[in-house]
């Protein structure tokens with residue numbers, strides 16, 4: 001347990017309009033407040049919003065914003081290596097789907113994974129988690145999905161468990177069991193194999209959700225329905241990769257089977273905005289993948305105005321989004337979606353925590369919540385404006401200052 005900490009005299013402290021909200025629909029984002037103030041914590045919990053002159057650690061927050069740590073609820077950690085050569089192909093005009101059909105894409109990462117040792121995979125993932133922490137990510141999710149066989153998927157889920165023990169952040173794990181159709185199977189045949197392995201995934205791994213990629217190069221809405229049924233039958237959440245490159249009208253199916261989130265949505269059909277906005281299902285937008293893949297821009301402004309539960313995440317993966325920085329993702333979202341900074345921050349904190357069933361413990365500054373807190377080196381508005389700059393001066397995780405940027409160390413006394 002850390003001794004008391006007082007972050008005193010901040011220019012802005014980002015707070016929800018009331019305590020105890022599991023999430024906020026985005027038409028309410030303007031109710032978040034960012035007034036001058038202070039935050040005190042005791043041990044790993046937020047204790048109050050007055051300066052505490054008796055606290056052992058005194059943090060000078062003059063000119064700074066204080067916000068909850070970012071929750072990155074959609075990444076593909078752990079994976080092996082990178083695919084920079086594909087990026088060069090993409091930017092010079094070869095579509096992702098063509099690269100994938102020629103054996104690149106997810107399959108290329110599956111081959112790299114098969115060749116890599118457990119230690120090498122974990123070392124890469126731990127280094128990325130450290131980079132994420134320095135950019136303010138205090139909770140993250142990771143997925144399997146580059147296994148492409150029953151054994152390799154179980155190996156990845158086992159590695160996710162070891163990763164969870166080897167990083168400071170709390171993590172959640174998703175079993176992305178239908179990512180690409182493995183060699184030797186058709187999509188239906190692979191779904192049979194998935195159905196056979198789900199009981200073991202639910203019983204013997206740390207996965208709390210299933211995931212599926214619905215696309216011309218992946219699986220269909222029928223498979224999505226099946227994955228939803230498997231998730232319900234085994235007490236797991238359903239996460240989905242949908243409407244990324246084409247509109248398959250997956251939203252009605254995902255909502256019918258109770259998906260916790262629908263992720264990507266670059267090609268979201270206009271008729272699906274209303275039903276999605278009315279549902280307790282998160283619209284997880286991935287502006288890093290959209291930017292790197294030159295994808296369509298999702299109807300994000302419309303989702304906000306319709307009152308959807310919007311979320312931002314990095315989609316960190318070696319193919320479509322080799323990005324781990326939530327500040328960068330926020331900057332892209334603000335510019336490309338026409339969102340204001342409060343809308344982007346709600347999507348990167350409380351609502352993202354809801355996706356991971358973590359919003360009672362983290363995602364907003366409330367007395368009693370875990371002290372996962374960022375001190376920024378300037379006002380909130382600078383996060384999107386100074387695109388590419390890392391604004392995180394100090395990151396507290398469970399009350400501990402786990403990242404202190406060297407040029408901001410003078411702010412800490414104690």
Ligand code: NIG
Pocket residue numbers: 105106109213241244289315317318319320321
């Ligand atoms: O979220 N869309 C499918 N899956 C990943 C990309 C996987 C890859 O290219 O390695 C995504 O974009």
Ligand code: FE
Pocket residue numbers: 074075076241315317
């Ligand atoms: Fe993804």
